[in-house]
Amino acid sequence: MQRINSKVRPIGIHDCQKGCSMVWETVIGLEIHSQLKTKSKIFSGASTAFGATPNSQACAVDLGLPGVLPVLNKEVVKMAVTFGLAIDAKINKRSIFARKNYFYPDLPKGYQISQFELPIVGEGEIEISTGDGKVKKVGITRAHLEEDAGKSIHDLYDDYTAVDLNRAGTPLLEIVSDPDMSSAKEAVAYAKKIHALVQYIGICDGNMQEGSFRCDANVSIRKQGAEKLGTRAELKNINSFKFLEKAINLEVERQQDILEEGGSVVQETRLYDAVKNETRSMRSKEEANDYRYFPDPDLLPVDIDDELLEQIRSNLPELPTEKKQRFINDLGLSDYDAEVLTSQKAVADYFEAMLDVGADSKLSANWVMGELSAVLKKNQTDIENCPVSAQAFAELVMRIADDTISGKIAKDVFKAMWQGEGSADEIINSKGLKQMTDSGAIEGIIEKIIANNSAQVEQYKGGNTKLLGFFVGQVMKATQGKANPKQVNQLLNEKLS
Amino acid sequence: MHKLTVAELSKGLKNKEFSSVELTEHFLNRIKASDLNAFITVTDDLALVQAQAADAKIANGNAGILTGIPYAHKDIFCTKGVKTSAGSKILDPFISPYDATVSHKLNSADMIMLGKANMDELAMGSSNEKSFYGPVKNPWNKNKVPGGSSGGSAAAVAGRLSPFATGTDTGGSIRQPASLCGITGIKPTYGRVSRYGMIAYASSLDQGGPLTQTAQDAALVMNVMAGFDEKDSTSIDRAVPDYTQNLGNSIEGLKIGLPKEFFSEGLDSGVAEVVMAAVKEFEAMGASVQEISLPNSAHAIPTYYIIAPCECSSNLSRLDGVRYGYRCENPKDLEDLYLRSRSEGFGAEVKRRIMIGTYALSAGYYDAYYLKAQKVRHLISEDFKKAFQSVDVIMGPVSPTTAFDLGAFKDSVSMYLADIYTLSLNLAGLPGMSIPAGFSNNMPVGLQLIGNYWSEEMLLNAAHQFQGETDWHSRLPEGV
Numbered sequence: 001m002q003r004i005n006s007k008v009r010p011i012g013i014h015d016c017q018k019g020c021s022m023v024w025e026t027v028i029g030l031e032i033h034s035q036l037k038t039k040s041k042i043f044s045g046a047s048t049a050f051g052a053t054p055n056s057q058a059c060a061v062d063l064g065l066p067g068v069l070p071v072l073n074k075e076v077v078k079m080a081v082t083f084g085l086a087i088d089a090k091i092n093k094r095s096i097f098a099r100k101n102y103f104y105p106d107l108p109k110g111y112q113i114s115q116f117e118l119p120i121v122g123e124g125e126i127e128i129s130t131g132d133g134k135v136k137k138v139g140i141t142r143a144h145l146e147e148d149a150g151k152s153i154h155d156l157y158d159d160y161t162a163v164d165l166n167r168a169g170t171p172l173l174e175i176v177s178d179p180d181m182s183s184a185k186e187a188v189a190y191a192k193k194i195h196a197l198v199q200y201i202g203i204c205d206g207n208m209q210e211g212s213f214r215c216d217a218n219v220s221i222r223k224q225g226a227e228k229l230g231t232r233a234e235l236k237n238i239n240s241f242k243f244l245e246k247a248i249n250l251e252v253e254r255q256q257d258i259l260e261e262g263g264s265v266v267q268e269t270r271l272y273d274a275v276k277n278e279t280r281s282m283r284s285k286e287e288a289n290d291y292r293y294f295p296d297p298d299l300l301p302v303d304i305d306d307e308l309l310e311q312i313r314s315n316l317p318e319l320p321t322e323k324k325q326r327f328i329n330d331l332g333l334s335d336y337d338a339e340v341l342t343s344q345k346a347v348a349d350y351f352e353a354m355l356d357v358g359a360d361s362k363l364s365a366n367w368v369m370g371e372l373s374a375v376l377k378k379n380q381t382d383i384e385n386c387p388v389s390a391q392a393f394a395e396l397v398m399r400i401a402d403d404t405i406s407g408k409i410a411k412d413v414f415k416a417m418w419q420g421e422g423s424a425d426e427i428i429n430s431k432g433l434k435q436m437t438d439s440g441a442i443e444g445i446i447e448k449i450i451a452n453n454s455a456q457v458e459q460y461k462g463g464n465t466k467l468l469g470f471f472v473g474q475v476m477k478a479t480q481g482k483a484n485p486k487q488v489n490q491l492l493n494e495k496l497s
Numbered sequence: 498m499h500k501l502t503v504a505e506l507s508k509g510l511k512n513k514e515f516s517s518v519e520l521t522e523h524f525l526n527r528i529k530a531s532d533l534n535a536f537i538t539v540t541d542d543l544a545l546v547q548a549q550a551a552d553a554k555i556a557n558g559n560a561g562i563l564t565g566i567p568y569a570h571k572d573i574f575c576t577k578g579v580k581t582s583a584g585s586k587i588l589d590p591f592i593s594p595y596d597a598t599v600s601h602k603l604n605s606a607d608m609i610m611l612g613k614a615n616m617d618e619l620a621m622g623s624s625n626e627k628s629f630y631g632p633v634k635n636p637w638n639k640n641k642v643p644g645g646s647s648g649g650s651a652a653a654v655a656g657r658l659s660p661f662a663t664g665t666d667t668g669g670s671i672r673q674p675a676s677l678c679g680i681t682g683i684k685p686t687y688g689r690v691s692r693y694g695m696i697a698y699a700s701s702l703d704q705g706g707p708l709t710q711t712a713q714d715a716a717l718v719m720n721v722m723a724g725f726d727e728k729d730s731t732s733i734d735r736a737v738p739d740y741t742q743n744l745g746n747s748i749e750g751l752k753i754g755l756p757k758e759f760f761s762e763g764l765d766s767g768v769a770e771v772v773m774a775a776v777k778e779f780e781a782m783g784a785s786v787q788e789i790s791l792p793n794s795a796h797a798i799p800t801y802y803i804i805a806p807c808e809c810s811s812n813l814s815r816l817d818g819v820r821y822g823y824r825c826e827n828p829k830d831l832e833d834l835y836l837r838s839r840s841e842g843f844g845a846e847v848k849r850r851i852m853i854g855t856y857a858l859s860a861g862y863y864d865a866y867y868l869k870a871q872k873v874r875h876l877i878s879e880d881f882k883k884a885f886q887s888v889d890v891i892m893g894p895v896s897p898t899t900a901f902d903l904g905a906f907k908d909s910v911s912m913y914l915a916d917i918y919t920l921s922l923n924l925a926g927l928p929g930m931s932i933p934a935g936f937s938n939n940m941p942v943g944l945q946l947i948g949n950y951w952s953e954e955m956l957l958n959a960a961h962q963f964q965g966e967t968d969w970h971s972r973l974p975e976g977v
Contacts, residue, residue, distance in 0.1 A: 065593070065594070065595065066588065066815065067593075069729050070730065101810075101814060103835055105819045109815045111811050163819070290859050292859060292860075292863075293858075293863075294807060294863070297699075297808055298730060
């Protein structure tokens with residue numbers, strides 16, 4: 001719309017039929033629906049808990065009975081303002097709820113209460129890392145409050161569609177970006193950034209499986225350097241970052257194929273099908289509803305006074321960028337490490353919980369980003385579902401720091417902890433993995449090895465110093481890895497010189 | 498017994514001259530014998546249970562001032578366990594699972610609901626001919642309309658089938674039938690009476706209020722109906738005075754404004770005479786009169802007939818045949834379900850307004866219609882604001898004519914024009930009353946009193962003083 005990034009990157013070079021060389025650039029804007037973490041709905045007192053018996057959490061207001069009226073849940077206003085302040089956006093002191101009119105069985109009133117002309121949050125921006133180590137600013141057009149619809153279930157009965165209105169009236173913050181992203185990767189980076197942010201500020205649980213965080217992507221392509229945007233398609237129903245990337249790339253290819261064959265892209269809404277890995281047309285612009293927006297006469301304008309604004313500002317939690325800076329300045333972490341550790345709130349929380357019980361920051365950082373993240377990935381789970389608590393993991397890291405075990409042994413201990421075999425200390429003790437630090441004992445073993453490998457000793461002394469590794473290996477083998485590597489190296493150097 | 502006012506009935510009950518059960522049975526019998534078609538549903542069983550409970554309270558000395566008094570409830574207010582149709586086929590099967598705030602308040606005051614009063618379908622109409630349950634007859638002449646949309650309510654009170662009735666007023670729907678039936682009606686300031694559970698026609702204009710024989714009765718009932726409701730975001734958190742407190746005040750020095758636009762062509766001369774005679778009566782009581790101007794009055798009709806249809810086109814979307822109410826038989830798909838349920842369920846006038854509103858809100862027309870109408874609405878409010886800098890109350894006719902014959906209006910637009918004097922104060926959100934002021938051609942004529950915001954006490958007192966000097970409010974139709 002307004003702020004088009006000029007540094008868009010070409011996504012591919014293709015030869016058109018006339019033989020000319022053409023470079024396309026991709027333009028992406030995202031609409032993110034973030035479900036606000038309130039106990040009750042946006043306009044009624046019914047619970048928002050997920051997974052209840054169908055229609056058990058829909059009160060008279062949610063059912064759209066004749067005569068009922070909406071009453072705004074004030075918590076949602078605070079949450080929206082919190083988001084606005086977190087992206088340094090303009091907060092509209094007065095915003096208006098409007099009705100978006102259309103008929104659908106899971107929309108009980110025949111209109112959705114949303115915000116149209118005056119949203120609560122105006123223009124803001126957020127920084128993303130583009131992957132090549134560069135930082136890019138993505139503009140946020142607006143963020144507005146609205147109610148969710150219910151759910152239509154088409155496959156429960158042969159001849160009927162079932163409607164569950166538990167979700168009807170659940171509060172959403174719709175975050176609309178400027179068309180500032182120029183690749184699927186950037187779109188994912190942006191979505192992840194927003195995903196992390198809404199969790200940091202505690203307004204959304206970020207659960208994508210349960211639909212608490214959903215993305216629609218507006219995708220178009222144009223010739224590189226062209227000023228005018230191409231016709232866009234809106235991709236709906238994307239509920240994971242992986243699908244977001246796939247759906248955008250599929251759509252870009254589809255549009256390129258059309259344009260290179262001399263066709264034109266139709267403005268339409270397309271549904272992403274994760275099973276078939278394709279996008280297909282839902283409705284074209286001609287079929288699109290005229291929503292007949294108008295201010296909802298049942299609700300007063302939302303006025304935000306300076307007092308409330310200041311109160312929210314002063315209670316704003318530490319934001320990801322602030323946390324990252326603190327990790328760099330106070331903990332001495334590298335920019336990269338600080339970025340990785342703060343990119344998800346759950347990871348940052350885990351890391352900080354380790355420091356709280358006394359683990360070393362750099363060692364903790366290495367182990368969280370290294371072994372822990374590798375094992376989580378291997379087991380296809382995330383840090384929130386990690387069977388080893390931050391406190392337990394911290395204990396393990398502290399045993400490395402105090403030379404009780406080596407890093408190599410620590411990996412084995414961690415495996416046992418993952419299996420639920422006990423705490424780090426319990427496993428170290430029961431398996432006798434405590435590092436051997438008795439110089440006399442290690443010396444004895446070294447002397448035996450030197451005596452048994454005279455040929456290698458000769459070669460080493462003859463100048464083949466690479467053989468030191470051989471001797472270290474032998475010592476480790478003899479001690480089942482428990483000898484302190486530093487001590488072993490030191491003693492070997494002494495004995496072999 | 499049926500000729501007594503609410504205030505008189507309250508005394509009679511307290512003095513045990515009659516019981517609430519006797520009173521209730523008396524009115525139920527009158528309703529049964531009546532051919533006015535004033536009720537859609539008569540809730541005899543429920544009424545008698547409520548009456549017995551009221552009598553027990555009276556016997557125990559726990560009675561409030563309205564305990565045991567029967568009333569007719571406009572069928573637009575949701576009543577738990579009782580059909581709430583709003584005069585429409587589409588809600589004919591609808592038994593409300595909850596009580597409107599007004600229903601709850603009247604219940605809590607131990608009042609006895611005799612039944613649900615007939616009305617123009619979904620409150621759209623000025624004659625009560627648009628009800629799915631057939632037209633209501635005017636008790637003064639059964640060939641004539643009672644007015645609308647609260648026609649059943651007005652006819653019930655005028656025909657003494659009920660001592661009091663609830664009504665709602667979106668563009669005159671309390672005042673105009675009160676005028677045409679020779680009774681007292683008040684439309685309070687927007688936000689004074691909760692709209693929760695009152696089936697919405699045009700949300701920014703709708704306001705509930707009472708229809709009674711006298712201003713004193715209206716004050717008694719307003720004490721119960723009015724008040725902030727946290728379930729209605731547009732209701733206003735402002736203390737409710739005791740509306741009966743200042744009913745004895747003198748109106749000496751009251752400044753009356755007569756808008757010249759309300760006395761121009763189109764006003765029936767007989768009505769004009771009655772209205773001017775009533776104003777003279779106020780002068781005789783010490784009020785002063787001056788001419789004022791409400792220059793944007795002429796725009797009230799087009800403004801109203803944009804805003805109200807726009808809001809109703811959206812408000813009525815929930816009546817879709819999916820969750821409750823009328824559903825067509827054997828829908829073949831979703832579109833068929835919507836199309837036929839709504840085509841078969843709504844009457845012609847409702848469909849007309851839904852279509853006008855849908856059109857006016859459409860992309861490309863919104864600015865020209867809805868937005869423009871909102872601007873004119875603001876100008877109309879400003880007219881009143883200016884007027885109330887120099888006068889305390891504005892008086893004029895309610896309706897340009899007395900009650901017209903059933904079936905007299907063939908086209909809707911000419912009936913819309915009859916709302917000319919009532920619409921503007923809904924657009925401004927101001928309170929207004931209609932009180933019996935005399936007769937023209939043997940049919941009652943109402944005088945309209947318009948006050949500034951929150952001036953209900955002043956309006957009720959002015960009306961009460963007038964009713965102390967005149968007896969128009971206690972005249973009865975033949976045979977009552």
